[in-house]
Amino acid sequence: MKMPVRPSKLSQNKRLLTIGGLLLVMGFTGMWATGSEQWRTLSKDTVSRRNQADANVKAALSSESTRGERLEAIDRLAALSSPKTEHCKADWWYGWQQSVWPASRDAAESCRSAARRLMALGEAGRDLKQYLDDEKAIIAQLVHLxxxxxxxxxxxxxxxxxxxxxxxxxxxxxxxxxxxxxxxxxxxxxxxxxxxxxxxxxxxxxxxxxxxxxxxxxxxxxxxxxxxxxxxxxxxxxxxxxxxxxxx
Amino acid sequence: MSLGLFATSTTSVTVGSTVNPADYSAMRETIKQISLPKIDQPKWLKDQIAAEVAAAGAKRAPGAGITVTYDVTTRGAITSSLSEFRLLANQTLNDSRGWARMNVSFTEVSSGGQFTLVLAEASQVPTFSSACSSEYSCRVGRYVIINQDRWQGATPSWNGGGGSLRDYRHMVVNHETGHWLGHGHRSCGGAGQAAPVMQQQSIDLQGCKFNPWPLASELYSPQLGI
Known part of the structure; x- marks a missing residue:
């Protein structure tokens, strides 16, 4: 009767190491993919808001817009961001990618650049909206005359x-x-x-x-x-x- | 390795080179809609005026007129022809359709007239009084001030209604001189009627027709006592 051959301890360790290595690579890839996805979502939102802000600025200043369209564009612009909004800020766990991959770093900087413009346009919109709202309050009184x-x-x-x-x-x-x-x-x-x-x-x-x-x-x-x-x-x-x- | 996730360029924004406040705020049109309606003369005043007119008519021989003197000056940078301004203003004041119908003649003198007719650069009009706007002509005390911008181009509502520049000039001279003669503003008497010359026709016709000349009902002057 033949006895079953038991794998040696060395080959058992090799298999464990291979499985461990594979798990590590999979885990790492998963983290990278999740981090990239998070950046993609953050960036998409920020860039989309910036594009909307630019479009609203254009409508607010266009000679072809009616007064109503201009005022709506200014309202929308003012609401697109607030001084408290934190754009392009990933969780710390994913933020580390920026220091490892140059492409990720560039991408993050691009997101921040879009965010800076979005914030600047938003501030300009809020200032103008404030002016117009204040003047509207005066007009609301004057109409009684x-x-x-x-x-x-x-x-x-x-x-x-x-x-x-x-x-x-x-x-x-x-x-x-x-x-x-x-x-x-x-x-x-x-x-x-x-x-x-x-x-x-x-x-x-x-x-x-x-x-x-x-x-x-x-x-x-x-x-x-x-x-x-x-x-x-x-x-x-x-x-x-x-x-x-x-x-x- | 490229993630290819981030757009870096911003959308190019093309905007108009000039901004017009009226495109954003209703202030201008709101203020334009606020005016003093015609205040009917109270009976006691009508009686007093009637008595004075009767007394003046009794004193004055038929056909004997009153001569009003005025001098002409300018304020600010004037680009219009001053000689044309003087000529047209004098023609308007002495036109048989105008205040001259009160048996009054207007004579330009070099200085010391009873009133001073001023052709003023638009931005200089408020320097006569803070109650005057750079948008319109004005009368302040002895100064009958014609806004050069209006003299040169009338107003959008006048032009839009097909009024001629010559008629606008007649109207503005008659209107501001009317203030000096003692008139306040009047309102349109009814849709389709000729506007009183003392109505603010530059701003709103209120359904009346443009009219550069005083109506018969406006032919009196508290200033001259007639």
């Missing part, structure tokens, strides 16, 4: 409305670049309010000279609102030039 002369009591209401608008404007808080517009608007609306008070006083007195002076004062006060347009044009032009510079 529109008078519907078909209403029988418009004359008495106009005075109260101007008072309220002046008070509301004085309570608004806006960013530094919109402050000159708010100051001008507050001053002009106060002038309208005061002109109405002078007009009402002169009307009560039935003093023709005072009445005509107050009426001219009212005309001047309403015409004076043009200065708010001038202030807004100047400040917004600056904000837009800054946006163009930051996004070029």
């Amino acid at each position: 529109k008078i519907d002369s078909k209403q029988s009591k418009w004359q008495t209401q106009a005075s109260d409305i101007a008072d309220n608008v002046a008070d509301n404007l004085a309570k608004l808080t806006v960013s530094a670049s919109v402050k000159p517009v708010l100051t001008e608007a507050t001053t002009r609306v106060k002038a309208i309010s005061q002109a109405w008070q002078a007009f009402e006083a002169a009307s009560k007195k039935k003093d023709r000279t005072a009445y005509e002076k107050a009426l001219a004062g009212l005309d001047d006060a309403y015409a004076g609102l043009g200065a708010v347009t001038d202030a807004s044009d100047g400040q917004l032009k600056d904000a837009l030039e800054e946006f163009k510079k930051k996004t070029s």
Whole structure:
């Protein structure tokens, strides 16, 4: 009877070593593949966001866009990133690849470059959006000054409305670049309010000279609102030039 | 080894060279919609004016007119022909369709006129008063200020409505001089009617037709007492 041949200890160790080596290579390959995949996902997202940001900048400045399209593009641009967003930051376990393979290092740098532009465009978008939102708050008050002369009591209401608008404007808080517009608007609306008070006083007195002076004062006060347009044009032009510079 | 994962180039962005604030903000159109409607004269004032006009008419011999003097000056960089400005302004003021219908004649003098007609560079208009805008013409005290940009090119709404530059010039001279004569702004009397010359026609016609000349109802002057 033949006894089965038992493998020697040496050949057993060899097999174990081979299996161990294979497992190591597989593990390493798996880690590399997972790390690469993570970088691929991170990069894809960052590059895609950067491309979207560039497209939104283009739409925001294009002469072919409507105002609504421009404002939507600025809103989208502002929302694409935030100062807290961490782009291109892989888990530490996969981050080591950058120090081992040059190609991986280059790829990571490319991702960071896309992220830097994305952040710069996002910041420019947020600044412009802030300006426009602040100015919108001023406009939301000024629209109340529109008078519907078909209403029988418009004359008495106009005075109260101007008072309220002046008070509301004085309570608004806006960013530094919109402050000159708010100051001008507050001053002009106060002038309208005061002109109405002078007009009402002169009307009560039935003093023709005072009445005509107050009426001219009212005309001047309403015409004076043009200065708010001038202030807004100047400040917004600056904000837009800054946006163009930051996004070029 | 190349991973081939990362795009490095950024999309090229082509943008317009100039930016227009009105493309982003509704401020300009909002302000344009805010104006003082016509305030009807109270009865007590109508009575006073009627009494004064009657008294003035009784004092003045029929056909005897009032002469108003004015001088002409400029402010800022002027690129328009000043001699053409003076000629057209004088023709407008003395035109039989204009304020001259009040039996008033306007004479240009070299200095010391009752009012000063100014042709001003647009950016200089607000230097007369912060209530004046660089966009439009203005009147401040004795100064009747014509904005050179408007003198040269009228306004988009005027041009868009097919108004001629000559008529715009008549209108702007009559309108600003009207302020000096003591008039405030007026509103359109009704859709399709001729606009009062004291309506802000440069901004909004309110359904009226362009009209460079004062309406019959505007032919009085608190300034001159007629």
